[in-house]
Amino acid sequence: MERILATYRIGAPESESRARAEALAAEQSVEMPVAAIGDERVLRETVATVESIRAQAGCFEVTLGIAPATTGAEASQLANMLFGNCSLQPEVELVGVEFPAGYEKAFPGPRFGVEGIRAETGVHGRALTCTALKPQGSTVEHLAKLAHAFALAGIDVIKDDHGIADQAPHPFAERVPAVQEAIDAANRETGGRTLYAPTLSGGSAALAAQARLARGHGVRMALVAPMLVGLPAFVELRASLGVPLMAHPAFAGAVRIAPPVLLGTLFRMLGADATIFPNHGGRFSFSRETCLAIAGNARAPWNGMKPALPVPAGGMTVERVGEMLSGYGADTMLLIGGGLLSAKERLLDRSREFVRAVRTA
């Protein structure tokens, strides 16, 4: 199989570029002086190759060829080979990755993808709407009441705030049945098909118990932060959960892996059916270009791998719906959380305005 092409931006003088490139190739494969390796097969098949070096303003980009066999077709080891030790070198960023044809057999991507989420929600020909149950610390009754109002307004997906996990004020085993039942009641009233996506968190035993409980109560989507539970746990959920997975970027933004690579390409490849990211112009500093690149990577053609649904979020408002959809297109889910909750007693009206804005855009 061809090599995985991983591109790194290195903040160092260009005069060092060749030496730095070769050092990085050793660091990200054999992690020892190449001159001390006697085995010809290791030199040929295991040591990462320097495929190219390109000068840039004040830095340079190096593309390494990483042998797919070194990643062992497993998520933690893939992350290790792409960005394990060099995560400890503050001047090194991972800015691009291309996998050879066939590599996606090890990581088959979304089980449901955009079309699967459209089938679950019954939404076709337009963008989807999403909101969040907040704040953590609320009573289960309050969260269920919020969910009922959001579902009455016709929002397509209602997710837990990513901070709502399995804590004392709203234990998973009490919250999830109550919220799902509130949404079911609203759906019966409206004839709608609003989904609930509760936060799954914790270790493998907790994740398995939460998945079982959620499925038993008719939950049809789940929210998981891959960097918090661990990439291998996310892959295991993809295999076992049986409902679409929405990836949350918590704990992910800081790893100096360019967001389009991590939140777009890698989360999709590991199984995210939808991927949340902080939209430009909100309270995070991602640029419009970065956001469009995340959405692009989530949906790009890739040897038959299903596309993942981009979910821009973070400080969004109903007023920005038109602009967001003109940028992202219809295969997108817009997430407005605090912007609806800020309406307080006008929450139902404000939620209906959001739904109407997306339906008529």
Next chain:
Amino acid sequence: MERILATYRIGAPESESRARAEALAAEQSVEMPVAAIGDERVLRETVATVESIRAQAGCFEVTLGIAPATTGAEASQLANMLFGNCSLQPEVELVGVEFPAGYEKAFPGPRFGVEGIRAETGVHGRALTCTALKPQGSTVEHLAKLAHAFALAGIDVIKDDHGIADQAPHPFAERVPAVQEAIDAANRETGGRTLYAPTLSGGSAALAAQARLARGHGVRMALVAPMLVGLPAFVELRASLGVPLMAHPAFAGAVRIAPPVLLGTLFRMLGADATIFPNHGGRFSFSRETCLAIAGNARAPWNGMKPALPVPAGGMTVERVGEMLSGYGADTMLLIGGGLLSAKERLLDRSREFVRAVRTA
């Protein structure tokens, strides 16, 4: 219970410090406009508090009081509350964390700690020695031969390179019995007690299978990268594995959590008996001050929690043994990998020089 005190460095003008501090307090707890929260109990018990703001050169530091209940006594949610969303804000770093008395009951720290590792290796009154089997891609026979030589030389702990996982050239199920047997043979010859620490990696099913196999072959230590397998998986291993855990920093250095906090305090709290970090003056850029702070946090008194063994590594040489030990003291394990392998046919001699340098320091 008192609050968790988390200190963030924010790279923004000091004139914004109050507004930024309050925004961060909302972001890391309720993640919505605080003005839109009607529940007095949530305002009092859930919203993070701004405990202090301190101006610094070109930035400021904010200490938040995070409610322990929001972390749900679970590792992924703790990471979420400490650095989930603000990981997406490049100007924010987590530089310090203090837990209230009693919080450590949720995360009881190392099972073995420094004394447990001393008991396993039989090493008392001096620092320990460690080396690594490399490069990945080698045959199992080669790795076993290396391990035999290192053990003959009297090195205390022989770990897999962190890049050696469960890949085709050296599948876990073939490599681990062969390497352990090679070390056992050398131990019988020398009367020594050298330990082997193989890399455990992958999802929960893979980790459980590897742990079972390793224990079945008499393995008495394991190497795990918490940020690669996921923090909750690391905590589960702490509970189930039954041998000392050595934490590897791969994928960890980049998360803008100060290394003394992540590799010292947090890895120890989650159960690391030993913690590897890149030593100053090697091929990584950690300062001497940072390295001593990691070692300090790994060993500091903490309500009865066992200390973890600091393991400085990364481009180290036998010539630096004296200097390293004078800095770190005897409750330390020095890790030299490539520096021994570079000796090629003189590997056994060079390893003996390393052992002698530490024993006579």
